Amino acid sequence: MTATDSAELVSIPALLARNVREFGDKAAYREKEFGIWQSWTWSEAVEQIEALALGLLSLGANRGDHIAIAGRNRPYLYWSMLAAQSIGAVPVPIYQDAVGDEIAYVLDHCNARFIVAGDQEQVDKILDIRADLKNLEHIIYLDARGLRKYDHSILSQFHKLQDAGRAAKATLGPELVARQAGQNYDDICVMLYTSGTTGRPKGVVLSNRNVIETSKNSSQFDNLGPNEEVLAYLPMAWVGDYTFSMGQALWTGFCVNCPESPETMMTDLREIGPTYYFAPPRVFENQLTNVMIRMEDAGRLKQWMFHKSMAHAKTVGPALLSGLPVSFMDRVKYWLGDKFIYGPLKNTLGLSRVRVGYTAGEAIGPELFDFYRSLGINLKQLYGQTEATVYVTIQPDGEVRADTVGVPAPGVEVRIGDNGEIYYRSPGVFVEYYNNPESTASTKDKEGWVATGDAGFFEEDSGHLRIIDRAKDVGKMADGRLFAPKYVENKLKFFPNILEAVVFGNDREFCTAFINIDLNAVGNWAERNNIAYGGYQELSQHPEVLDMIQAHIEETNLSIADDSMLSGCQVNRFLVLHKELDADDGEMTRTRKVRRRIVEEKFSDLITGLYDGSERVATTTEVTYEDGRKGSISATLELRDAAIVAVQRMAAE
Amino acid sequence: MFDQPESFVTADGRTIGGVMMEMKNITLRFGGVVAIKDISFDIREGEIRAIIGPNGAGKSSMLNVISGFYNPQDGEVWYKGERRPSMKPFEVARQGIARTFQNIALFExxxxxxxxxxxxxxxxxxxxxxxxxxxxxxxxxxxxxxxxxxxxxxxxxxxxxxxxxxxxxxxxxxxxxxxxxxxxxDPKLLLLDEPMAGMNVEEKEDMSRFILDVNDEFGTTIALIEHDMSVVMDISDRVVVMDYGKKIGDGTPTDVRSNQAVIDAYLGVAHD
Structure with a gap:
């Protein structure tokens, strides 16, 4: 990229035009459909985008209109965003698994006039709430299946709209060119709704400057080039996907690959072999759990080789990756391990070609993180927010650790407030929360510093940022000891059998925990041990499962006791929940972060039980099914005590 | 021949064409056991036609007659305006009739x-x-x-x-x-033998949606046997009810639901 070149690249249409010029014949998008990877070059993609843009113009879309996009990751939907941007409208991707009233809130809040929906499921959800959406004019759908009989007065098929656009090129073409050209660096690029761990989602408005500057800086930081391959499988409404699959892809010209369906993600990952990969800790956790489950079914020789090699990898793998000195014999052993174990394993995981991998969104367990690093996968952490267009801090190659999130990203300034809260300022800082000046003012001050809501500190020797917890979640226990629930939960969640944990203890005498078992891992264990069960609920209350979880908690307590500051966070009592925490029930966000307050309210009877010493509690919980219907489940839960390291307690007293 | 050639449009906007297959006075015997006794009904193009009835009513036998697996001793099968001679199942398949089985018959x-x-x-x-x-x-x-x-x-x-x-x-x-x-x-007529047997509610809902979508998307005529009454009533256009090898009802789901003979058959009334 030359300097003059980048000076002109101030809008999305400008980037698209540049990519056609420079990488016209190179694959830009791929999607597996009908068992084959279909691909589009940058030139072909731009033709598709322009046809849709013309189609939108023919429907009367104006500059500044909000155009919502709902569906799974598909090239057509990325093109919809790009088409919206081509005509100066603002794309608003929404979470495809959001239920009716969540979508209603977002669509109503942004006054969306047009919606591009992936399939019948999305169209149905929108039609259900149509009465509440006064501004909605037209729904454009992609997959026609099941929609034939629908009233088409406000519905259009994606490809038909494109055809209409192509047909109208003579009349609308000049308007499109004018719209593409008339965009500057400070125009709105996209609006992304935050998942909202608390309260209603907020529409984060990002400008071209935010997106393009951030993409430029971060691409340079990791030397991303036009030959990278990424797999786009994370929700399109999430800022990470927007930055990786749109911002950086447009900036560098790399290829975005869309899986065939969510279920085929792992197979597709293997087939593509991405060079640049992003996943939240949960995905890495699932992958590791699957590997471990399958290893337990392997023969004894294979198990022995696996464990022997992994033990060696753990000792020298991270050091090799960071370029630290490693003895010759260890290198030879690692080389052998790579031939027999690590290489094939990485291949199975689809991570053979990963040059740069990131995890973010949640803290990652150190053991989990080291597992991937020791295989030789350059997995790094970054810390970011929608409001920052992702990047706040990032780990440079060779300075990667599990317990920190790295140094400020290029162009980002970070400072720590008096209360320990982290603040940042960068070219990526959002413009505003849409139609919400109060929240904008309370988050971003006049000088452009943004409050993250997270508490943390810079390590003195390394200069790396360490996050403790959400600023509002870090609390004190009744006797004044520090209470950091996430720290404990992350330790618990590293056990493959534990999917989710919620720890309580603020203003209390001791800490307690709710546990969700991982149905995959525990189910497999049950199968091998001939334990019959009828479903999640039954398995979760099996005495042997409770024993197993108890052992995990006691092991965690042992390791927490080592940390003098946090030793009060040992879990004294626990229970295994009778249902999985779920976004449909409001217990988690769509990005699967636990909504602590809601869990606390919803299961207050169980928490009371944990603190009053009861051994059993009978409870009934309302659940929401995927189609929005409600039901309830009842269960009697066993509450157990876990052993804690008593020395620490005495020391505290 | 086509008795009712006129096509009509259903309440939900699908076009139901003329008669595609007609069963005329079918009787099927296995030795002394009479599985089907003098049954006549038709299947129209583009419709979802259900055959219901208690266990042992002869539903699967009926489907096997349609698919050519059994040849009835009496009666005629008319397909697309022509009388069908007795055929081997593969010949029937070539005519555009495909089926699924009550007990799954896949290559495991x-x-x-x-x-x-x-x-x-x-x-x-x-x-x-x-x-x-x-x-x-x-x-x-x-x-x-x-x-x-x-x-x-x-x-x-x-x-x-x-x-x-x-x-x-x-x-x-x-x-x-x-x-x-x-x-x-790529069948013209799809025969489904208890497509939802042994499924849980969610699987049944999925399967119902697929059946409706197949009918809608490809215009495939579907004849199905099903035990789950609510499913049958929801997705089918017309229903034939059988009991002890006899036809005791035929009509729209609403007609059939209010038919006394059908109610008796399902609630269990002493048979003569």
Whole structure:
């Protein structure tokens, strides 16, 4: 990229035009459909985008209109965003698994006039709430299946709209060119709704400057080039996907690959072999759990080789990756391990070609993180927010650790407030929360510093940022000891059998925990041990499962006791929940972060039980099914005590 | 011949055409046992036609008559305006009739893809040498047919198990694979023998949606046997009710529901 070149690249249409010029014949998008990877070059993609843009113009879309996009990751939907941007409208991707009233809130809040929906499921959800959406004019759908009989007065098929656009090129073409050209660096690029761990989602408005500057800086930081391959499988409404699959892809010209369906993600990952990969800790956790489950079914020789090699990898793998000195014999052993174990394993995981991998969104367990690093996968952490267009801090190659999130990203300034809260300022800082000046003012001050809501500190020797917890979640226990629930939960969640944990203890005498078992891992264990069960609920209350979880908690307590500051966070009592925490029930966000307050309210009877010493509690919980219907489940839960390291307690007293 | 050639449009906007298949006074005996006694009914083009009845009513036998597996001792089967002579099942299949089975009949050791590919058998006619060495026509045919199959896999949302051996699949998915195989044959008339037996509520809902979508998307005429009354009432246009080999009711779900003979058959009234 030359300097003059980048000076002109101030809008999305400008980037698209540049990519056609420079990488016209190179694959830009791929999607597996009908068992084959279909691909589009940058030139072909731009033709598709322009046809849709013309189609939108023919429907009367104006500059500044909000155009919502709902569906799974598909090239057509990325093109919809790009088409919206081509005509100066603002794309608003929404979470495809959001239920009716969540979508209603977002669509109503942004006054969306047009919606591009992936399939019948999305169209149905929108039609259900149509009465509440006064501004909605037209729904454009992609997959026609099941929609034939629908009233088409406000519905259009994606490809038909494109055809209409192509047909109208003579009349609308000049308007499109004018719209593409008339965009500057400070125009709105996209609006992304935050998942909202608390309260209603907020529409984060990002400008071209935010997106393009951030993409430029971060691409340079990791030397991303036009030959990278990424797999786009994370929700399109999430800022990470927007930055990786749109911002950086447009900036560098790399290829975005869309899986065939969510279920085929792992197979597709293997087939593509991405060079640049992003996943939240949960995905890495699932992958590791699957590997471990399958290893337990392997023969004894294979198990022995696996464990022997992994033990060696753990000792020298991270050091090799960071370029630290490693003895010759260890290198030879690692080389052998790579031939027999690590290489094939990485291949199975689809991570053979990963040059740069990131995890973010949640803290990652150190053991989990080291597992991937020791295989030789350059997995790094970054810390970011929608409001920052992702990047706040990032780990440079060779300075990667599990317990920190790295140094400020290029162009980002970070400072720590008096209360320990982290603040940042960068070219990526959002413009505003849409139609919400109060929240904008309370988050971003006049000088452009943004409050993250997270508490943390810079390590003195390394200069790396360490996050403790959400600023509002870090609390004190009744006797004044520090209470950091996430720290404990992350330790618990590293056990493959534990999917989710919620720890309580603020203003209390001791800490307690709710546990969700991982149905995959525990189910497999049950199968091998001939334990019959009828479903999640039954398995979760099996005495042997409770024993197993108890052992995990006691092991965690042992390791927490080592940390003098946090030793009060040992879990004294626990229970295994009778249902999985779920976004449909409001217990988690769509990005699967636990909504602590809601869990606390919803299961207050169980928490009371944990603190009053009861051994059993009978409870009934309302659940929401995927189609929005409600039901309830009842269960009697066993509450157990876990052993804690008593020395620490005495020391505290 | 077509008795009621006029087509009409249903309340939900589908076009139901003239009579596609007509059963006239069918009687089927196994030795001394009379499985079907003098039954007549028709299946119109584009409709979803259900055959219901208590256990042992003769529903599956009826389906087997339609599919050509049984040849009735008395009565006539008319298909597309012509009287059908007694046929072998594969001849019936070539006429555009495909079916699924009450007890899943898949090739357990083969992958889903291969199983569904077998549904295309009637659409391949490359010679044995071409097949053996996989060149020319055989290769071309496989590519063409694979595309059809892939569209079916996509339609029924089973791409993720494309390469999985059928024996490793849960029951609900096997049923869907069977439907996929039948659908791959590109049938005019699809016969489903208890497509939802043994399924949980969610699987039943999925299957109902697939059946409706198949009918809607490809205009396939569907005749199905089903025990779950609520499903039958929801998705079918017309229902034939059988009991002890006799037809005791025929009409729209609403008609049938209020038919006293049907209520008796289901609630259990002493038979003479």
């Amino acid at each position: 050791g083969m992958s889903v893809l291969d199983n569904v590919m077998t549904g295309r058998l009637n659409h391949m006619n490359a010679g044995i040498m071409s097949q053996a060495f996989w060149y020319g026509k055989a290769q071309r045919e496989e590519t063409e047919n694979r595309e059809v199959v892939e569209r079916v896999l996509d339609f029924l949302e089973i791409q993720h198990i494309r390469k999985t051996p059928v024996s490793r699949l849960p029951y609900g998915l096997k049923k869907r694979v069977e439907l996929a195989r039948a659908l791959a044959a």
